[in-house]
Every structure is written in C-alpha cells, then in structure tokens.
Amino acid sequence: MISSRLRRTLAAVVLTAAAPASYAWTRISCDLGGTVANLPEQMRQYRIDGTEITLLMFRLKVSSADIPEGARADTDCSEFLDREIDVVLDNAGAGAVRKGKPLKMRYRYDDSLGQSQAIRFELVR
16 A cells, blocks of 8 residues: 555656656757847946946847857757847946957856846857
C-alpha cells in the first residue's frame, strides 16, 4: 500500500514530466555585429524620487550573429542576419553609438522576467 503523500508526489512528478516543453522559460543570448543605421536618439525620464533613466534608441543593421561561448543555445541566432532591428540601451551615453559605425552588442531574451523586461541589449566591449 502506497501512502497518500507518496501518491501525490508521484502524481506531481508524472504531470511535470508530461507537460509540453513550451511551458518552460525561454532564455536566448546572441552576440550581434553590424552598423548603426540611423542617428541615435536619447530619451531621459525622471522618477518621483529624482533618479534619472536614460534610454538610447537606434536601428542596427545586423551583419553577424553568433551564440556567445558558454551561453544557452535555444536558437542559432540566424533570425537576426541581414535585418534592421530596433535597439534600446539603458543608461548609455549618446557618444557610445554613431551613425554608420560598426557596433557589437549582446542580445538577451529571458521569458521569465515578464513581457516588459524580456528583451535586453548590452554593448560588448
């Protein structure tokens, strides 16, 4: 006779194993290289407590896309090649990006952070 606690535990394990993989969180990292397609625009916002949020927005014409070494490989990053993508950088100065200049950056997508914070771009130095 199996105890009710053990039965519930086994049932939970079976249900978890039977759930489709689409319910798992998705995490993707790609190193993107390309040229800046337009003049970057800087937007500043101020919170109630006086802290400043600076956003730098521009379009990047992607010419190379690779998976960073040691990063999770949910995709081969080829979906970014030969496309222009909108980029928003947090707290980056306007001098960090210039129109027509080559730029390397890291794209991160983390589904577990929620819709508004899922996509994040970082400059690669």
